[in-house]
Amino acid sequence: MGDAIVITSGKGGVGKTTTSANVGTALALLGKKVCMVDTDIGLRNLDVVMGLENRIIYDLIDVAEGRCRLAQALVKDKRFDELYMLPAAQTKDKHAITPEQVKEIVLELKQDFDYVIIDCPAGIEQGFRNAVAGADRAIVVTTPENAAVRDADRVIGLLEQSQLSTKLIINRIRQTMVKSGEMLDIDEICQVLAIDLVGVVPDDEKVIKASNTGEPTVIDPTSKAAIAYRNIARRILGDMVPLMSLEDKSGVFKRFRKFLGIG
Amino acid sequence: MAEKQHIIIKGVKEGLLFLLDDQCEFPALLDELRVKLEKTHQQVLTGPLIHIHVKLGKRQVTDEQKEQIRTIIRQRGNLLVQSIESIQPESERTALVPEQFKIVTGIIRSGQTFEHDGNLLLMGDVNPGGALYCTGDIYVLGALRGMAHAGVNGRQDVIIASSLLRPTQLRIAEVISRPPDEWMSGDAAMEFAFLESGQMQIDKITQLYRLRKDPIVFKGV
Numbered sequence: 022m023g024d025a026i027v028i029t030s031g032k033g034g035v036g037k038t039t040t041s042a043n044v045g046t047a048l049a050l051l052g053k054k055v056c057m058v059d060t061d062i063g064l065r066n067l068d069v070v071m072g073l074e075n076r077i078i079y080d081l082i083d084v085a086e087g088r089c090r091l092a093q094a095l096v097k098d099k100r101f102d103e104l105y106m107l108p109a110a111q112t113k114d115k116h117a118i119t120p121e122q123v124k125e126i127v128l129e130l131k132q133d134f135d136y137v138i139i140d141c142p143a144g145i146e147q148g149f150r151n152a153v154a155g156a157d158r159a160i161v162v163t164t165p166e167n168a169a170v171r172d173a174d175r176v177i178g179l180l181e182q183s184q185l186s187t188k189l190i191i192n193r194i195r196q197t198m199v200k201s202g203e204m205l206d207i208d209e210i211c212q213v214l215a216i217d218l219v220g221v222v223p224d225d226e227k228v229i230k231a232s233n234t235g236e237p238t239v240i241d242p243t244s245k246a247a248i249a250y251r252n253i254a255r256r257i258l259g260d261m262v263p264l265m266s267l268e269d270k271s272g273v274f275k276r277f278r279k280f281l282g283i284g
Numbered sequence: 285m286a287e288k289q290h291i292i293i294k295g296v297k298e299g300l301l302f303l304l305d306d307q308c309e310f311p312a313l314l315d316e317l318r319v320k321l322e323k324t325h326q327q328v329l330t331g332p333l334i335h336i337h338v339k340l341g342k343r344q345v346t347d348e349q350k351e352q353i354r355t356i357i358r359q360r361g362n363l364l365v366q367s368i369e370s371i372q373p374e375s376e377r378t379a380l381v382p383e384q385f386k387i388v389t390g391i392i393r394s395g396q397t398f399e400h401d402g403n404l405l406l407m408g409d410v411n412p413g414g415a416l417y418c419t420g421d422i423y424v425l426g427a428l429r430g431m432a433h434a435g436v437n438g439r440q441d442v443i444i445a446s447s448l449l450r451p452t453q454l455r456i457a458e459v460i461s462r463p464p465d466e467w468m469s470g471d472a473a474m475e476f477a478f479l480e481s482g483q484m485q486i487d488k489i490t491q492l493y494r495l496r497k498d499p500i501v502f503k504g505v
Contacts (some may be wrong), residue, residue, distance in 0.1 A: 167412075171394050174411045178393035213411055213429065215391055 023054075025127050025137040026257070027156035029180075031172030033143030035164045036192040036222075039232060041140035042070040043247075044160075045178045046237040047254030049104035053135040053186025056095065056105045058127065060152040061142035062117060066111035069182050071098065072235020073106055085122040091129055100240070105134070115147045120154035120246055135250040136257075145179060153180065159187045159221060165194050165205040188219040190253065196267040220253035222246050290316050293325065299334075299335030299366065302357075306341030310349060317356050321363075329360060336363050340370035385420075392416060392430060399436075412452050421445070444480070445476035445489055459484055 028041045038061070045057040059067035061156035062082065062253040066072045079094035084107070091107075098104035110117065130137045137168070141152035153159070159180045163173035173189070180187045191210055198204035211218055239250040245265075252262045290305035290313055304313055321329060336357055345353075350368050357363050381432070385404040392398055392406070394413030403420035414430035416422055422423035422434045422443045433440040433455035440457045454461045455476050461484035474489040 171413055175394040175413065178396050181393075210425075213409075215409065 023131040023134045023137055024158070025139060025156045027139040027141050027152050027159045027185075028143035028162060029149065029152060029159060030143065030162040030169070031145060031175055032163075032169045035162050035169050037143070037162050038066045038070055038140055039228060039238075040160070040162050040190060040192065040222075040250075041138050042067060042171045042232075042237045042251040043239040044253055044257070045106075045136075045138040046098075046101070046104065047152035047250045048136050048138075048257065049098070049101040049249065050239065051254055051258065052102040052103070053115055053258075055136045055138060055160045056107060056130050056134040057138045057140065058107045059109040059140045060123065060148065061140060062148065062151075063111065063114040065111050066141065067106060067140050068108045069228075069235065070232045071106060071237065073098065073108075074235075077108045081123075081126070082112040082113050082117050084126055085118045091126065095098070098126045099144070115142065115151065118151055120150050123151045124155040145176065149176075149179075153183060153185065153241070155187060159185045160190055160191045161187055161214075161216070162192050163210065163214075164192050165199070165207075165210060167205070170205065170210055170213060177214060177216060189214055190219055191221045193224040194221055194267060208237050212280075216263075219256050220249055221264055221267065222249040222253075292395065293318055293320070296337070299337065299364075302336060302338045304338065304340050304343070306343035310343075310345070314352060314356060317353070321356065321360055322441050329363065331362060333362050333364060335366045337366050339366040340368065342371050344370060391426075394430075410451075418442075440479050443476045443478045443492070443495070445474065445492070448472060449475040449477070454484060456484065 030036050030037050041057055045055050048055045057067060057071075058081070059065050060081065061067075068077055073096050074090065076096045078088040081094070084091050084094045085091045095105045098106065107126075127137055137155075139152050139156055142148035161173050161176055161180070161270055163169045177187055189211070191207055192205070195204055199206045207218070207221055208236070223245045225238070225244055227241060227244040228238045228246050231241065239245050239247045241247050248265060252265060255262045290308050292303040293300040294303060302370055322373060338357075345368075353368060354365050357365050369380050375436065385405070386400050387405045387407065389407040390396065391408045392410040392414035394411055396418065397415040398404075398406075399417040401419050403423075404416065404418045405423045405425065406416065407425045407498065408423060409426040410416055410428045412428035412429050416430070417436050418433045419439065420434065420503040421435045422432050422444045424432070424446040426446070427448035427450060428444070429450050431453045432444045432451055438457050439480060442456060444454055445458065449464055453490045454463065456477065456479050459479055459482060475486055476492055477486050477496055478491055479485070
């Protein structure tokens with residue numbers, strides 16, 4: 022029996038889909054059998070980020086309404102054998118499916134996969150309730166902005182009501198801005214939200230580039246964000262991985278000084 | 285004795301405990317009490333001064349009925365009635381005591397509100413977007429970053445105290461204050477807000493005794 026994790030945020034544009042794609046891929050990299058479920062019906066993106074748009078035949082709604090079997094709707098990833106995706110429908114909206122139907126589908130997926138990653142739409146309405154219905158635990162994504170933290174707080178409150186254990190990912194942090202006091206720092210966010218942190222992802226231009234080419238960032242080991250996502254995947258598996266340093270690339274001399282402990 | 289006993293007498297450290305059945309008729313109970321005291325348990329109940337605690341179970345009695353019990357027991361000179369108690373049902377208990385001191389543990393997150401009739405102690409934070417409404421005082425053992433409204437029914441003598449007072453808005457009775465615009469305290473000391481001639485004021489918690497001469501003591505919950 023697998024584990025279903027919903028990735029949610031409340032606010033839009035903080036990186037739910039990117040996080041879902043990368044965490045899913047990172048878990049596959051670590052040898053787990055993973056299925057990603059896009060529940061953002063009408064505004065599906067996960068397939069685009071994964072570069073699997075042109076392989077979709079059936080979708081979530083087709084499964085829910087019995088037009089196809091679940092196995093037929095799953096899209097296999099082009100890079101990993103053990104990575105699958107269940108796309109959302111693009112022509113319908115959130116009311117085309119009920120939380121009970123999603124719950125049933127996720128339960129069926131959990132029989133075959135180690136991890137089911139559910140990509141949640143923005144907002145706290147029907148789409149959110151659909152996505153959360155089948156989940157065993159939740160990861161809330163936020164960015165270091167007040168608006169995103171407020172929405173994350175609201176969502177955490179709702180998740181607590183459904184008694185899901187909730188962890189936090191802080192996305193798109195810029196160390197230089199944090200240092201100059203222009204951006205909320207990690208401690209401030211954690212203090213307000215008061216839940217466990219599962220990872221911090223630095224702002225990285227490679228993430229944008231990767232999502233446009235349909236290759237999840239996590240595959241490119243030279244990207245800092247990729248390392249962060251891999252660490253998150255390991256923490257999901259239960260490993261103790263320390264938070265990576267967010268310092269900007271340092272020169273040889275600086276690194277040497279740091280090695281000596283005087284930097 | 286053939287019929288079922290309605291009164292059980294137990295010896296405890298403080299004296300004697302009279303456990304009275306709460307299902308039978310009240311007169312029957314009184315009759316049995318008389319019999320127990322005057323006849324069957326006479327030997328047991330003689331001697332030095334004994335304190336009596338009467339437990340009525342779930343039975344609700346009037347003051348008059350309580351007095352009846354008292355008089356019967358008092359007929360024996362050495363018995364002293366200390367208390368007559370009955371278990372109150374949950375709903376009535378709150379109805380009887382309108383203002384209560386309540387301790388709540390948890391985080392009031394964005395979009396959540398907590399209302400209480402009486403004084404409230406919150407063990408946890410109030411996050412921005414969360415709100416507390418209270419007819420009495422509000423004490424937050426944690427950070428108050430959201431909204432707190434004390435004295436909802438119009439009481440002006442209430443306070444809002446917090447370990448870290450960083451609210452988005454404070455209200456006492458009808459007065460509304462917006463902290464960052466109107467006041468801002470820099471230090472992380474425990475503070476409280478109160479009304480002084482219709483104006484919201486903030487001060488350190490150590491200054492509270494100037495406002496309230498009597499120490500704040502809550503007896504029981």
